[in-house]
Amino acid sequence: MDRSDQGRVVRIGTRSSPMALAQVERVRAELTALEPDLVVEVVPVTTSGDRWPGSLAALGGKGAFTREVDQLLLNREVDLAVHCMKDVPGDRPVPAGTTFACYLERDDVRDALIHPGGLTLDELPAGTRIGTSAVRRIAQLARAYPHLTTVPIRGNANSRLAKLEAGHADALLLAYSGLERIGETARATQILGIDTMCPPIGAGVLGLQCREEDTETVDLIGRLGSTGTWRETTAERMMLHVLQGHCNSPIAGLATSRPDGRLGLRAMVFSLDGKTTLEAEETGSASDPVLLGTSVAVALLHQGARELIDSTADQG
Structure with a gap:
């Protein structure tokens, strides 16, 4: 040192x-x-x-x-x-x-919609181009909003906002915590609940x-x-590890510390077109997040998660 x-x-x-x-x-x-x-x-x-x-x-x-x-x-x-x-x-x-x-200590896990006209997802007209390259977001949008389209858009949050202004997309999906870090939360027109857009692991x-x-x-x-964040992240990442997933895999999930002191983990695996969704949710001891993450992953594998993950290996 x-x-x-x-x-x-x-x-x-x-x-x-x-x-x-x-x-x-x-x-x-x-x-x-x-x-x-x-x-x-x-x-x-x-x-x-x-x-x-x-x-x-x-x-x-x-x-x-x-x-x-x-x-x-x-x-x-x-x-x-x-x-x-x-x-x-x-x-x-x-x-x-x-x-x-x-x-x-964990920041906000939710995604945010940025639309220059101030519309929400429910208000966007058919054919609206949503800028995102995340397979997790693409699948969930296709499942809940099939009348919307996605266009690939990458780069850091600042460059994506610049591409939106340049007309590369009609709207964007970004992590709300990212907007907080760069001082752009005022750009968010809708903060999406985790039931609408399940977050990525971590x-x-x-x-x-x-x-x-x-x-x-x-x-x-x-x-x-943060002890709580360590437990949550350990459970999520163990689940991801057992599924052999990475940042280009169609996987979403969130572990939460429950009021009773236990740890819950909800996870989802998608087909890219959103037509197939696998879901598992379990609660376990906060003292053994590895076991909880492993158990949820095994439940997803029993439903066919391996095939869904492999099917999108070359996409995204």
């Missing part, structure tokens, strides 16, 4: 998008609240997912937004990597020698990844973690 006359230095690796940099500012603020003398340096990198304008399937769909940031950590160029957990693949382990030291969760051997940083970062 580097030292300076100003105090201990922690270098944070991150994607270079405005939203990612805003996320790092949250981490910086929480770290310096713990240790006011801490010096936080930000090391941004443009990932392959940020550079590539087309379908993530062409990149393998796995780790397109994380691998370059992971490499900074493995190369010891940074001490800490910040990831949106929805972008971290579930079908392969994290890089050897690294660990997620904690998950921050929605609203920032994971802080360190090298396992760097126990000093692991211990420091671990102090920022």
Whole structure:
């Protein structure tokens, strides 16, 4: 760990998008609240997912937004990597020698509709072009709003908003928490409930990844973690792992901490046309989120989830 006359230095690796940099500012603020003398340096990198304008399937769909940031950590160029957990693949382990030291308190998990005319999904006329490349959103829109169409639109939230203004789509679906991070919540014309648009695995969760051997940083970062978010994210990601899903898989799900202290997990797998939806929901002990995630995944596999996931492997 580097030292300076100003105090201990922690270098944070991150994607270079405005939203990612805003996320790092949250981490910086929480770290310096713990240790006011801490010096936080930000090391941004443009990932392959940020550079590539087309379908993530062409990149393998796995780790397109994380691998370059992971490499900074493995190369010891940074001490800490910040990831949106929805972008971290579930079908392969994290890089050897690294660990997620904690998950921050979860942000809003809901999606938002952005329509220049202020209309809601129910009010949009037939043929309205909704900009999104997420197979999860495409399937759920096709299921509930078959009269609407989707058009592929990628990039960070700022660039998608710019593409909307340029006429590439008539409306957008974006994560509401992302709009919060870039100060654009006023653009949201409708916040969708989770029954309308079930969120992706790891929605609203920032994971802080360190090298396992760097126990000093692991211990420091671990102090920022939320126990509830850890349980929820662990259940969701175990379910994703058993299904061998990643960010280009037609999977949605959300774990929630119940008032009685137990943990619930609802998950869905879709066909891309929305005509087939598999769903499983279970409640288990908050002390064993791995078992809950595994149980829900097995229930989905028994319904045919493997075939649905494989059928969209080259789409999205």
